[in-house]
Amino acid sequence: MSLLVTGSIAIDTVKTPLGVSENCIGGSAVYFSMAASFFSPVRLVGAVGGDCPFDLKQVFAGRSVDLTGLEIRKNSNTFRWAGTYHADINERTTDKLELNVLAEEPPKVPQVYKDSKFIFLANTAPALQLQLLEQIDEPSFIAADTMDCWIQGRLDDLERLLKKIDCLIINEDEARLLAAEHNLIKAAEAILEMGPIILVVKKGELGSIVCKADEKFVLPAFPSAEVKDPTGAGDSFAGALMGHLAQTGKTDFATLKAAVAYGTVVASFTIADFSLAGLALIGKADIDSRLGILRKMTQF
Numbered sequence: 001m002s003l004l005v006t007g008s009i010a011i012d013t014v015k016t017p018l019g020v021s022e023n024c025i026g027g028s029a030v031y032f033s034m035a036a037s038f039f040s041p042v043r044l045v046g047a048v049g050g051d052c053p054f055d056l057k058q059v060f061a062g063r064s065v066d067l068t069g070l071e072i073r074k075n076s077n078t079f080r081w082a083g084t085y086h087a088d089i090n091e092r093t094t095d096k097l098e099l100n101v102l103a104e105e106p107p108k109v110p111q112v113y114k115d116s117k118f119i120f121l122a123n124t125a126p127a128l129q130l131q132l133l134e135q136i137d138e139p140s141f142i143a144a145d146t147m148d149c150w151i152q153g154r155l156d157d158l159e160r161l162l163k164k165i166d167c168l169i170i171n172e173d174e175a176r177l178l179a180a181e182h183n184l185i186k187a188a189e190a191i192l193e194m195g196p197i198i199l200v201v202k203k204g205e206l207g208s209i210v211c212k213a214d215e216k217f218v219l220p221a222f223p224s225a226e227v228k229d230p231t232g233a234g235d236s237f238a239g240a241l242m243g244h245l246a247q248t249g250k251t252d253f254a255t256l257k258a259a260v261a262y263g264t265v266v267a268s269f270t271i272a273d274f275s276l277a278g279l280a281l282i283g284k285a286d287i288d289s290r291l292g293i294l295r296k297m298t299q300f
Contacts (some may be wrong), residue, residue: 001140003246004130005032005239006045007122009170011053013082014274016089016259018196018228025054025145027079028122028145031232034279035239035266037063038287040246042239044115045069047101049077059276071107076100089227090204109135120238121165123147125226126157133164141251143167143242145234151178162195166251169200169238178290182207183218189230200241200260202234210260217257222268222294229274233267237278240266265290 005028012026029046036042041064048056048070061114082096106128114137121129121144128143151174158178162168168191172184178194179187188199188211199210207220226276240265248255264265265287272278 001117001246001249002043002113002115002294003036003040003118003120003242004043004069004109004116004133004136005029005036005120005122005242006046006106006109006129007032007058007120007124007235008079009046009048009070010079011050011225012080012231012275013085013096014085014229014231015095016227017087017231018226019274020227023053024275025059025277025281026081026231028235029183030059030276031235031270032239032242033060033065033122034063034276035236035263036243036268037065037239038266038284039240039243039262040064040118041066042243043069043116045107045113046077047071047104047107049101050074053079055059057089063125068110069113072188073101073104083229083231086201089230092230094117103159103169106132116284117141118242120141120242121161121243121265122235122238123150124152126150126161129156130161132163133208139144141245143165143169143238145169145175145238146178148174148177159194162191165196165285167200168196168204169234171202171204171234175199175201185211188216201239204230209262210239210256212253215253217253217260219257219260219264220298222264222290223297224268224271225269228278230271231275233270237263239265256266261291262287265294 007029008027010027035123077100080098120154166265179190211215
């Protein structure tokens with residue numbers, strides 16, 4: 001089924017203990033679309049400025065990513081982010097942040113996208129996520145991401161959004177903050193009462209937890225010997241997850257568990273190199289092979 005993502009397209013500068021990548025392509029919509037395209041055609045809604053050095057058609061060459069929803073605003077500047085990961089790769093410092101086009105009106109959903117069935121609202125202000133969601137006619141399954149600044153500063157808007165989505169995908173710190181509860185299981189139960197049917201909690205190198213009112217699933221991360229750049233891992237996870245759901249057209253719990261496993265595996269390729277390099281040279285067969293390894297590791 002049709003899969004639509006709306007999110008950021010960025011110019012990133014990333015420093016990690018293993019190197020530096022300057023002015024590379026990034027952004028939630030980019031990582032999501034690259035990951036999802038292994039499973040399903042993707043419709044991307046996003047905006048860049050006239051300064052964008054990347055040809056998105058070339059970036060996604062050979063992949064089923066529809067760029068009809070891409071707006072190039074010649075008089076604006078592209079979103080920029082610079083960050084440094086420390087010796088503990090889970091610790092990150094934002095060195096520079098320029099919202100640029102992200103501080104403007106969000107892009108419009110093209111008419112040909114309005115029949116999209118699977119929707120992912122990548123992290124941005126909840127009011128903008130709601131505004132974009134209102135442009136879709138009859139979605140079948142809606143997932144969204146959010147972050148601490150919206151939980152703390154735009155909680156009213158976020159609570160309205162949570163009543164309109166089927167799935168929330170956030171990290172463990174955000175889950176605890178949103179629920180005002182340290183215990184993750186109790187936090188999950190509180191968040192599910194806010195509206196979403198499914199909660200996926202990302203725990204980084206410790207894997208993820210999937211929660212419904214009456215079912216739970218825990219999966220470790222794929223063991224990676226080297227992490228070169230964690231940027232985009234969460235968006236790649238979400239992209240593969242949603243791509244698998246859209247490919248199957250199903251959202252039952254068994255399909256969801258498989259989707260989370262695919263998300264886990266694809267994220268492990270993302271972190272192996274800077275920017276999109278970890279995803280650019282692999283194929284679906286590589287993903288399926290690593291999924292088989294993960295399955296053997298988690299059976300008992």
